[in-house]
Amino acid sequence: MKTVMITGSSSGYGLETARFFHSRGWKVVATMRNPNKAILPCSERLRIIPLDVTDERSIAAALHESGPIDVLVNNAGIGVVGAFEATPMSHIRKVFDTNTFGVMAMTQAVLPLFRAQNSGVVVNVTSSVTLTPMPLAAAYTASKMAIEGFTGSLAHELAEFNIRAKLVQPGYAPTTRFGQNSELNIDDLVPAAYKAFAQPIFAAFANPALTTRESDVAEAVWAAANDLSGRLRFPAGADAVALARAS
Template sequence: MKTVLITGTSSGYGLETARFFHAQGWNVVATMRKPDHDLFPRSDRLRVLPLDVTDPASIAAAVEAAGPLDVLVNNAGVGSAGAFEATPMAHVRRIFETNTFGVMAMTQAVIPQMRERGAGVIVNVTSSATLAPMPLVAPYTASKQAIEGFSGSLAHELAAVGLRVRLVEPGLGPTTRFAANTDISVMDLVPEAYAGFAGQVFAAYGQQTLTTKESDVAETVWQAVNDTSDRLRYAAGADAVALAGVA
């Protein structure tokens, strides 16, 4: 029976992906900063572990407790929206600590055990913003674009030791909440000079039909894990698929 560790499973795509893999009969290690066991069914095949991907000690403890892994899904992430001019660099660094360095640290932590067995899959969840960058999310987009480049390069070197790397690029869904999981308000990042433009952009975002469902992402991660080809990118959701077709 195979085992998957998924980061950021307290809500949204991570939560649905954990539930989906469990329904397929896998052992699931669902991780989040503050464990909530009530999100999942009681099962001998599902464990909920604390994990902060920005904390090396937390990463080491979670990976050790998880045991042998067949798949790592790097899903944990934070969003941010606002004018870059008004975004403190400390806030930019916090975004990168989770979205970029957290992914790298988790990946580095599991490679040795996978390499020793000569098998394993690492799935990095990014965003359709990497396919068509949008305004007012520059630091977030940059943090996800960094993982796109990281994954493309890493895929080559890990293929040499029998491992696969995948990118899943979700579109915009109902659970996409920019800055909802950060310590700074969106409006704090919109100076008066950008107010008119930002109002138009946010209004347009609000009028969009959100076509990416949580199940789309879970099923795409499943597809990516089970595809034995050398494919790297998998768009998830109708809007992401459409963007990928013209990218």
């Protein structure tokens, strides 16, 4: 029986991915900063472990508590929507701390374990903004684009150790808390000079032609985790697939 560790499992893609793997007979280690927010019921095959990906001591403790794992899904992330000009650098650093450096820290911590067992898969969840960058998400896009390059390079670096690195690129899911999982209100990040520009963009967000379901992402993560080919990228959701085909 294989074991998957998923970061950011309290809601959204992480929660659905944990459910998906569990339904297929895997052991699941669902991690989150605050286990009190856990929706998943603990069982013999499902454990909930506290983990803050921006804290190296927390990472070490979580990996020690989890025991051997076969797949790491780096899903934890935070969003920020607004004009770059109005986004404080302190907040941009927090976005990178979680979305970029948190992914790197988790990966660096798990690689010695994967090398020791001569197997393992790292699945990094990015975003469809890496396929077609969108306005009012410059900092978020940059944090995810960095992981695209990181994972592509890592895939070559780890191949000789029988370790695979994959990317899942979710599209826009209205049900997720993108932008809400932020310390800043969107209104604070759209100065008056940007209002006319931002209005139709936010209207399009409210009424997207194509969207991504949380189950689409879970299925893409499953496919990536079990893929034995050299394929790197797995778009998730109708909108992301359309963007991938067009790019």
